[in-house]
Amino acid sequence: MRLPMSARSAGIGLVLIAIILRLGNGRGFGATEYAQLTVDGLRSGSIYALIAVGFVVVFNVTKVINFAQGAFVMLGAMITADVYSRSLTGSDLLNLVIAASIAIVLTTAVGVVTDIVFMRPIRKSNDLVKIIVTVGLFTALEGLALLKWGPNALRLPAFNTFLTDNPRDTNYRPFGLLVKGQSIWIWLATITLLIALSWFFTKTMKGRAFRASASNELAANLMGINSVAMATVAFGLAAALGAVGGILIAPATAPIYDMGLRLGLKGFVSAVTGGLRSVSGAVAGGILLGVIENVAAGVTKAGLRDIWSAVILILVLLYRPEGLFAGKRETEKV
Amino acid sequence: MENESEATHDPTVGRDCAPNDSRQKGKDVKTKNVWYRATVTLIAAALVASACGSDSSGSAGDDASSETSTSDVTGDTSSDDSDSPVTDDGDAEVGSTYRIGIAVSATGPASGLGAPEQATFQLIEEQVTADGGVTGPDGILHPVEFVFLDNETNPDAAASSMSRLITEDAVDIVLGGTTSGNSLAMLPIATENETPFVSLASAGSIVRDPESGEVRRWIFKTVHINDNVAELVASYVGARGSSSVCYLAENTGYGQDVLNTASAAFDAAGLEIAFSDVFEREETEFPQTVSIGAAGCDTVVIGSLMPAAVNANAALLDALPDVEVIHTSGICNGGFLSLDPTVVEGVTATCPKLLVPPDSLPDDDPQKSVLSSYRDAYEQFSGEPVNSFGGHAWDAGQWALLALGSLEDGLEGAERRAAIRDALESEVDGFVGTGGVFTLSADDHVGIVDTKTALTTVRVVDGAFAPLPESDWAN
Amino acid sequence: MSGRVSLEASGVSKVFGGIRALDNVDVRVDEGEIHGLIGPNGAGKTTFFNIITGFYRSDGGTLTFQGEDISQSTPAELAQRGITRTFQNLQLFEEMTVAEHVMVGYHRHGTAGFVAGLLGTRHARQEHRRAVEMVDATLERFDLLGIADAFATELPLGHQRRVELARAMALQPKILLLDEPASGLNAVEAAELMELIRSIRSGGTTVMLVEHDMPVMMGLADTITVFDFGISIARGTPAEVREMPQVIAAYLGEETDD
Ligand SMILES: Nc1ncnc2c1ncn2[C@@H]1O[C@H](COP(=O)(O)OP(=O)(O)OP(=O)(O)O)[C@@H](O)[C@H]1O
Numbered sequence A: 001m002r003l004p005m006s007a008r009s010a011g012i013g014l015v016l017i018a019i020i021l022r023l024g025n026g027r028g029f030g031a032t033e034y035a036q037l038t039v040d041g042l043r044s045g046s047i048y049a050l051i052a053v054g055f056v057v058v059f060n061v062t063k064v065i066n067f068a069q070g071a072f073v074m075l076g077a078m079i080t081a082d083v084y085s086r087s088l089t090g091s092d093l094l095n096l097v098i099a100a101s102i103a104i105v106l107t108t109a110v111g112v113v114t115d116i117v118f119m120r121p122i123r124k125s126n127d128l129v130k131i132i133v134t135v136g137l138f139t140a141l142e143g144l145a146l147l148k149w150g151p152n153a154l155r156l157p158a159f160n161t162f163l164t165d166n167p168r169d170t171n172y173r174p175f176g177l178l179v180k181g182q183s184i185w186i187w188l189a190t191i192t193l194l195i196a197l198s199w200f201f202t203k204t205m206k207g208r209a210f211r212a213s214a215s216n217e218l219a220a221n222l223m224g225i226n227s228v229a230m231a232t233v234a235f236g237l238a239a240a241l242g243a244v245g246g247i248l249i250a251p252a253t254a255p256i257y258d259m260g261l262r263l264g265l266k267g268f269v270s271a272v273t274g275g276l277r278s279v280s281g282a283v284a285g286g287i288l289l290g291v292i293e294n295v296a297a298g299v300t301k302a303g304l305r306d307i308w309s310a311v312i313l314i315l316v317l318l319y320r321p322e323g324l325f326a327g328k329r330e331t332e333k334v
Numbered sequence B: 001m002e003n004e005s006e007a008t009h010d011p012t013v014g015r016d017c018a019p020n021d022s023r024q025k026g027k028d029v030k031t032k033n034v035w036y037r038a039t040v041t042l043i044a045a046a047l048v049a050s051a052c053g054s055d056s057s058g059s060a061g062d063d064a065s066s067e068t069s070t071s072d073v074t075g076d077t078s079s080d081d082s083d084s085p086v087t088d089d090g091d092a093e094v095g096s097t098y099r100i101g102i103a104v105s106a107t108g109p110a111s112g113l114g115a116p117e118q119a120t121f122q123l124i125e126e127q128v129t130a131d132g133g134v135t136g137p138d139g140i141l142h143p144v145e146f147v148f149l150d151n152e153t154n155p156d157a158a159a160s161s162m163s164r165l166i167t168e169d170a171v172d173i174v175l176g177g178t179t180s181g182n183s184l185a186m187l188p189i190a191t192e193n194e195t196p197f198v199s200l201a202s203a204g205s206i207v208r209d210p211e212s213g214e215v216r217r218w219i220f221k222t223v224h225i226n227d228n229v230a231e232l233v234a235s236y237v238g239a240r241g242s243s244s245v246c247y248l249a250e251n252t253g254y255g256q257d258v259l260n261t262a263s264a265a266f267d268a269a270g271l272e273i274a275f276s277d278v279f280e281r282e283e284t285e286f287p288q289t290v291s292i293g294a295a296g297c298d299t300v301v302i303g304s305l306m307p308a309a310v311n312a313n314a315a316l317l318d319a320l321p322d323v324e325v326i327h328t329s330g331i332c333n334g335g336f337l338s339l340d341p342t343v344v345e346g347v348t349a350t351c352p353k354l355l356v357p358p359d360s361l362p363d364d365d366p367q368k369s370v371l372s373s374y375r376d377a378y379e380q381f382s383g384e385p386v387n388s389f390g391g392h393a394w395d396a397g398q399w400a401l402l403a404l405g406s407l408e409d410g411l412e413g414a415e416r417r418a419a420i421r422d423a424l425e426s427e428v429d430g431f432v433g434t435g436g437v438f439t440l441s442a443d444d445h446v447g448i449v450d451t452k453t454a455l456t457t458v459r460v461v462d463g464a465f466a467p468l469p470e471s472d473w474a475n
Numbered sequence C: 001m002s003g004r005v006s007l008e009a010s011g012v013s014k015v016f017g018g019i020r021a022l023d024n025v026d027v028r029v030d031e032g033e034i035h036g037l038i039g040p041n042g043a044g045k046t047t048f049f050n051i052i053t054g055f056y057r058s059d060g061g062t063l064t065f066q067g068e069d070i071s072q073s074t075p076a077e078l079a080q081r082g083i084t085r086t087f088q089n090l091q092l093f094e095e096m097t098v099a100e101h102v103m104v105g106y107h108r109h110g111t112a113g114f115v116a117g118l119l120g121t122r123h124a125r126q127e128h129r130r131a132v133e134m135v136d137a138t139l140e141r142f143d144l145l146g147i148a149d150a151f152a153t154e155l156p157l158g159h160q161r162r163v164e165l166a167r168a169m170a171l172q173p174k175i176l177l178l179d180e181p182a183s184g185l186n187a188v189e190a191a192e193l194m195e196l197i198r199s200i201r202s203g204g205t206t207v208m209l210v211e212h213d214m215p216v217m218m219g220l221a222d223t224i225t226v227f228d229f230g231i232s233i234a235r236g237t238p239a240e241v242r243e244m245p246q247v248i249a250a251y252l253g254e255e256t257d258d
């Protein structure tokens, strides 16, 4: 069964690549253009990856698809932009650091409170109820953001502007490509964060306890691990990851109260692409989605961009519901 | 008039509440798995709910349902007037009271548009009340009562405010609407009850039924349509001798409409759009710039509202710094200049004349005096800087007063409303307003004969809009 | 055997729908002993374990551990107090190595918080180093060093049982409840297991054992309680219990595996 299945996936992949090349050819695209589209896709993909890891972390521990995740992203971006604009100190760089720290702490607190106040009481309810509650939380957080910040966009300057005299982002142009300074910040921060996370999960007592709880709640309980508390940790961690994603992407867009929905859905599709249970799968899923989406949008109509995530979601669910990167060890969880 | 377009297509307005939002359709994923379908649908529902729900929550804090009791003020004044003119001034007779209904988005996401409209109507009310009302051709003075309702930036509330104004308050004409969504929800009720309605929103379909192509008999608007914008942009681009033009439009009703109208206008001007594409409002990556680069365009028109217009502009500036960027009127209000000044310096846009300093207009401009007197009056009355939303309200109010001032005494009810409607078509003839020089007719319920009376090209210089007269276009 | 009571249940009952899985049972486990719990299939042995370890709540009666009421405690709390168990059907962590299983067992001895873990503070790192030492000792004791880095769920059943045991012992429990640890093991493996259980007891941990394999049970247990249809019908040394008529009656036609 596996061989024809993977043959089919590979076939679909090849056909997609052929179509992309065909379409790009019609526009006179060469290697530089494809490379440019890929580089840009890698940067939104990194953000999707961070958001997707948030979905996975919560899903593993609580079996809930937390649709409030997008709101955490929005809060990270909006709180940072808001606090930054208040110029609390004389140094812009310091203002950014303060704003980002406040945003991460506050958003994490929102995640923790979300779990304690809303999710804990319905711990024993069925999954549909929990998902509806997370959707409701998303709606509520977005509504609160609209009340707080109104319908207008905020702004956060690109991080490079804090280190240079250039009022705009410093752009690098290696090999005729455009690499925005902010992209480098995004990649560095994402890589650092993922390494830290993996160190936490594999090398610390609490991280291991967290994984144990995600893997087998029953057995983890017997080891003295409080799975209820682990759920709270999961929400806090997911919120923090979402907030960081929001902060990193804020300078690339104009943060606005309803920016969370789209990013949240992209993170969700990335997580599903990676199998919904695997952190590394989610990261790969996010990066893959970012690149595919951007290249596909580049050779077709960009107005279709959001359709690609839906297409990927459908293909994954139809052909590889266990995730694109699931190895043979993948087993059904009890 | 970017204002109107914003009014109509303000990102938070209408779009997310519209039942058939394309974004939702895009997300309407069909999978075997009921879970994902259910959850994705729920998310879509949440989107709608959040936009719509928060509208109402937004308005809850403010004096939401709001029939502002201006009738008291007006009532008192009119009784004063009925005393004074009759006793002090023997020959001024006082006729029946005219009632003007106002229904703008005083609260909700479009309150940034509705508030200046509301203030402008209050300004007009104050002026009319000071005059005692309007005097007909027969010399009879009619007090004018203004009835204010809040449509809350919500099509349902807008429709019910229209019903209330007509049935409970028995107004003779309704002004308002603020957004296209609200206006489209309100106009069937106006038509059904044969009550003239002057909308302040941008969509061309407000005055012309897109299916039958016919002008809606009872509906007018003071806001230019996107064809006006397209025409001005095309003549500007043509004058610059651009070799190749690309077009980027925000993926919203507004963006789609400016893009569609642009094709026609560019065709007419003999210009070809080498590449066009849309982009999402919260976009972070703009792969379109790669195609624009490959197409070799030296000019890119961005048809978008805030804040997406600045995002697209920034992406172009980074990827193709030598390309000239032109914006449509969607950005003229709403923080375009302040959101990221490093991006917009030097770009060109087509904006309502009201947004440039009046003394920078040539002296022979017939609108110069109305533009500057409205600006002064508004800024003094409201304490806020002028914007074009209020200007559209000003023009609508003046149209209504013109029509009312042409009525013979003795008309009541349906007869009076029909006479007002007819009078709009006949009396608004070469009317010099803030948003254009208007000549209404049975075939034209906007009445902007010359686009350049509605819009002017501007360039961002030192963080402000500076007028860009036609003579400087080539520079 | 020391005479002090470790675990005492009296009047414990559990009803599932119409089924009385446990009906007013009394069990007393003394500290330091290996206490066997036997009974035909469906007698309620696993249910009893589930109640002791907090997965189910008793429908009545009292439950004490070292004299303190534990009837309302959660599994995690009980684990923190030193009560843990293995499962009849194994409960291992997917995608975790044998060593990591043991380390999770050691979890209750950790004090570094989450933020410390995330930030990698000195405390967290030292604690990790201590844990690694402890884990090596446990792995050695359970003869798992050679497969320390294998994923536990990919091992043969005999190894998996030892991993579960090692994980439970990493907790350094005061009482360990074993639910059919020998099932599925061959004779050699079963003999090794008996040795391990004895060594666990001699290390000071009280053991409560459910086992269908009678030779194993008779060879290990100091005291045996017999359940039948949710009732505790007998208690005594293996030799005593074996002779009791009610036990023989309960096992009539059952004891085919001897
Ligand atoms: N969660 C449950 N829901 C309903 N009935 C249950 C549940 N758990 C156990 N039972 C029933 O309670 C009775 C006792 O079951 P239990 O598993 O405790 O027996 P056991 O002595 O462990 O049997 P075995 O030797 O087969 O493992 C059985 O009739 C079983 O079907």
Ligand SMILES: [Mg+2]
Residues within 6 Å of the ligand: C045, C046, C047, C088
């Ligand atoms: Mg059992």
